[in-house]
Amino acid sequence: MTDTLFDPAVDARRARRQRVATPPSPAPRPWLAKLAAGAAVGGLVAVVALGISTETGSELSLPGGVTTFIGSLTGLAGMYLALVMVVVVARIPPLERILGQDGMLRWHRWLSPWPLSLIAAHAVFVTVGYAQAAHSGMLHELGALIAHYPDMLAATVALAVMVTIGIASIRALRQRLRRETWWVLHLYMYLALALSFAHVIALGPAFVGHPLTRVVWSVVWAATAGLVLVYRFGLPLVRSVRHQLRVVEVHREAPGVVSVVMAGRQVERLAVSGGQFIAWRFLTRGLWWQAHPYSLSALPQPPYLRITVKQVGDHSAAVARLKRGTRVAIEGPYGNVTRHARTNKKVVLVAGGIGVTALRSLLEDLPKGTDPVVVMRASSEHQLVLRDEMAELVRHRKGTMHELVGSRQQVALTGRRLLELVPDLAERDLYACGPPGMVEDVVAAAKSAGVPQHAIHHEIFSW
Ligand SMILES: Cc1cc2nc3c(=O)[nH]c(=O)nc-3n(C[C@H](O)[C@H](O)[C@H](O)COP(=O)(O)OP(=O)(O)OC[C@H]3O[C@@H](n4cnc5c(N)ncnc54)[C@H](O)[C@@H]3O)c2cc1C
Known part of the structure; x- marks a missing residue:
């Protein structure tokens, strides 16, 4: 050595x-995630109620009134959801400890089509509504909106940036981008949100002549910016x-x-x-x-x-x-693939190639009596990285170690194979780490072998 x-x-x-x-x-507190989800849904309901309550019947009966109303409502809901999306990836430690970065990203990706579609719908509906009111064409009205209304130029630039990021987020395109390009592109989302803030306050029916809602909306935005600054930049710097x-x-x-x-x-x-x-x-x-x-x-x-x-x-x-x-x-x-995630006394750890790193430190951290079964999988013998250290840790913990060497076809990790290696699999928590395809296969195999979802914990070494 x-x-x-x-x-x-x-x-x-x-x-x-x-x-x-x-x-x-610190141990995660799962109720916090439920509280945060409840607050996010409550906020959305409040925003929609605000949009509806500030609209009057007489405004709706004017030409273009209904269309403009739909535009305002979609804009308000879209901007609110965009803030939620930002909060989800702000790396807030108590939430990150529950969902992990994987989970946060999954939520972020699941949410992302909504604010983008709502904001795009807002732009279309408001332009059509204003055109109907002015009895003019859509393109003419779009030009007039940008040229004569306060902060509309900035909002238009913001929309263009959001749409660009939205298109780049389509899976097929995203996979062609380098991670760093993707990251820089995402920084522009913060710029887009900042650029769009002023036009909402200056023109939104829920804010014009409503100083209280202006203050509340501004505080919510400032708090979101604060969370990003503190957790994405401040804490790492400290x-x-x-x-x-x-x-x-x-x-x-x-x-x-x-x-x-x-x-x-x-x-x-x-x-x-x-x-x-x-x-x-x-x-x-x-x-x-x-x-x-x-x-x-x-x-x-x-x-x-x-x-x-x-x-x-x-x-x-x-x-x-x-x-x-x-x-x-x-x-x-x-990361939440830790000792805290465990729901059963005993565990099985499945490492694919370099995925062994996370499981090596996890194994070292597991409390006594977890009777670990470790499965190390690699395509060739020399890719069984840290195998001696793993073997030593397993020996100390009186566990069992299996090494599976060969291509994925040669040593397929099916439910049956897992059960052969670990007959009491269904009574254990399963931790899997490694490249995406391998982890997905192991998770599917574990489920088919009777391991419940809540006892499966995994980290995929990809983005
Ligand atoms: C939670 C987690 C833990 C990881 N732990 C380890 C580890 O202990 N040891 C190890 O060797 N590797 C680990 N990785 C993978 C490692 O981050 C990537 O191999 C590395 O970032 C590749 O960068 P590159 O420029 O060398 O290669 P690139 O050519 O840029 O990327 C190769 C592949 O790595 C992935 N990748 C690239 N950049 C990132 C990024 N910033 N975030 C996530 N995935 C990325 C992509 O899927 C890409 O297909 C981990 C990944 C994640 C998500």
Whole structure:
């Protein structure tokens, strides 16, 4: 074994008992997610009620009145849902701990067609309504709206940006984009929302002549902006400055796979559970502008943290060439595939290739008596990364380890195969980590073998 600053043989459970390790991340409180969902739905009902209550019968009976009313209502609901979408991905720790980043992104993607369609419908209905009222053509009215109404130019630019992002979000197109391009494109959504704010206040029937609703709406927007600033930018900045991490070692684990050890200040204050990941920003030329998620491949050993990275593209390849002393900024820890997710006493962990990293730290973090069965799957023997460390941890916990080597066709992880390996599968929680196809197969196999949904926890190493 390579000589390394990070000792893979340290028993983190004992270290935690002796308080020389980091504390675990706080336990999630699932009721908070229900509360947040209730508040979001309540907010939508209030917004729709506000839109309806501020419309008068006489305004509706005017030419274009009904069309304009529909336009106002769709605009109001669309803008509100756009805020909800932003809050969902604001990385608010109590919510992130329940849903995980995967879950948050799923909600974000599920919601996203709604605000975009409603806002686009708003633009069409309002233009048609105003054209009907003025007895003019739609294009003429559109020009007049942009030229003569306050803040309409900014709102039109905002709509164009939102539509562009909406089109780029279509699955087939998104998959062609680089993750970084996608990320930068998304930053423009914040700009679009900021640009659209003024026209809502200046022209919305629910706000013109209604100072109280103006104040409430402005507070809701300011609070949303505050959440984004605090959790997406502020907290990562504070943690990065507090811990001042630097790369102290890069060593090879297997062909195309390296472990990076970082050291920092007050690492013992970083609350993190096994199975979690951090978005790492290596502050060196060519890498400082992108943060990539890598799981901790062991529980921290203050002052050290360790990740294990497989080279698949430009960032992960550059990680292998990191110089000692490189400064590192962090966002996280994130992720809900942790000891807290467990609903049964016993567990089975299924690692696909480099997915072993998250399960390595999770295994180290699991309490006594979990009788772990570990299944390591890889397409070739040398891709069974960290296998010795896994074997040692399994041995200490009196568990069982299976290694499955071969292509996905050769060693298909079907429900039957899982049951052969783990006969009491249905009485265990199943944790799976790895590439998308593999994790999806394992989840489907586990369900077909009788593992209930709530006992299946997975992290997909993709976006
Ligand atoms: C929660 C999580 C934990 C992860 N943990 C590990 C780990 O411990 N070890 C490890 O080697 N890899 C891990 N990954 C995968 C790792 O983030 C990607 O392999 C890496 O970001 C690829 O970047 P690249 O520029 O080298 O390759 P690219 O060519 O840019 O991408 C290769 C593939 O990686 C995925 N990817 C790229 N960038 C990101 C990103 N910012 N976020 C998510 N997925 C991305 C995409 O699906 C893409 O198809 C993890 C991913 C996630 C989501």
